[in-house]
Amino acid sequence: MSQVRVGELLRTKKVIVCCGAGGVGKTTTAAALSIAAARAGRRVLVLTIDPSRRLAETLGVSRNPTDPVRIPKDRSDAAGITTGTLDAWMLDIKLVSDGAVRRLVKSDADAQRILSNRIYQQVSTMVAGMHEYTAMEALHRLVHAGQYDLVVLDTPPSRNALDFLEAPRRLSGLVDSRAISAFLPRSDSLVARTASRVIEKILGAVFGEEFAHEFVGFIGTFTSIFQSLNVDVNEMRRFLSSDDVAFLLVSSPAPAALTEASFFHDKTRELALPFRAFVLNRSHATDAGRPMPSAPFGASAAVLTGLPKLTRLAETEQLAAVRDLTLLGELQKRAGEGATAIALPELPQGADDVVTLVSVADALAAS
């Protein structure tokens, strides 16, 4: 495989998945990638969960629409999008999981029963892995609908970049039919019946009889959904392994970044997922070529007294530039064949307006 280029990925792939720990600028990177692809003439959707309000404002999109929405014309003009299009969808977990219930359950009455169950109402937003599952489900559906050339997924915020890959498996572990059947009273084997009585007794002691009873009832109604869920997780895995997909890891130049990147890289290999690039965000690597302050001809007294202070600050920034450049080199080595590592500079504070996003988009397209 020849050298991978991010600019090439966003012109050719059907799906780009942006992973990364919370607070590294993942959402902004995903938005910039989408703008870059739309500027290159593609029909693009950016899919994000719980973004900072600012990004929704920047793109001019409301927070919880039920379907993807086209970004307003003034924004897409400002972003220099001409032949391409850019839609955005800020996913609402509740809406998406209600939609999934309606699709998966055969009859309307059954669906209504589940949707109005108070346990479901809590569970649908609280079950660990539900965010990730919801995102994967929506991604899968939208890609197959065929109205987009590229879907960029900003994975849900989490402490760990790997959560996105692990969560659906945890969820399907919970709903594994063997685990579930232990809660169901109607089993043929004596052992299973005894086990389920013991569990119901424990649940009763812990939650109170009323809740335990309702809970077992809920699990019963939900079994069919859980089973189809299980199939979906495997199918999604297969889909995400295809060559139409590219996984990107966004990280900040913190000391732990390299360790995290290595873990992530190993994990994607283990799961046979197409890892394509490290994006070292908020890096000073690109500063390495900037000049040191020097007294201009005819400088004022204030400039002359201030200059040594500025030089000290500049020396610190230069050290940071060298450090980040070294880190980038190590990431490139780690990426090996078939993947790459690029650096993006830190954005000016609070400047996540369209113009700034376009400058990041251009940097991505050219790298």
Added chain:
Amino acid sequence: MLITGKGGVGRSVMTAALAKLAAKRGKRVLVTEVGDEGDDYSPLARHWNRERLPQHPELIEPNIHGAVLLARTGQELFLKSVLRSGTIARAALGSDALRRLLSAGPSFREMGVFFQLLSALRQKTGPNPTHELILIDMPATGHTLSLTGLPETLLKLVPGGPIAAALKEGQTYLNDPKLASAWIVTLPETLPVSECLELIEGLKKTRMPVGGVVVNRMPADPFTAEEREGLGPLVDQHGWLGREAFKKPLVAHRELARLRSHTALPIFVMPELPHEGLIAAMAGLLDVATPLPLPTGGA
């Protein structure tokens, strides 16, 4: 006392500094963090030269006990107290089905952590308290709110039984400003300040009393107004190195002012401190801060 804030703002440093300061003043402290079963790294434990904090409170320094709050430990404690038998509780947790349910199910993880916290609180208010102050290094924003909001959410679902009783008991501790308070650590930057303001609102909604905000790493401004005026245009024109650091104090003051204009809570400003001796320096500054961000009783 809950110490919360988004990742990377210096939350665990603040927790460690508060623990050491309170211990120096003769308080018996329990310092804890919310952990995960598979964690192999704890930023808080590092301040005591450990990789992890112990699962049950252990003396880690004179006057300071340390422990990690793990969902599973709390679930086991709870099941033991409800089922009144360690054997059945262990057998129940050994059951594959129940274990999966507890690790992935709705709020069961938070419930485990919550219960472990509750048993520490009970101990503290009991006849022979080992600790006078409990410090909790809370996980990032969303998780903090799901923990402080847990009683209200779950009580809607499980109005009776032992869980409800435990939740109500915990609620009376945590919602009493004389006993408990949350402190938010943030940075004088745009997004951290916005998130801090959202967290203040969120904590209010979960009825968790907020003690105040610590604005960490406030950059010093070495330049006079004249020097700024003279250098400003040159820095932009030449794209000199040092530009970011030159502009940082301006942004920091603007963001601090924004925070002040949006909340009446006490705000403590911590300067940027060198990495060497960070905890001691921070504890020293907290020592002279008035009013000191340490509650008199409480968690």
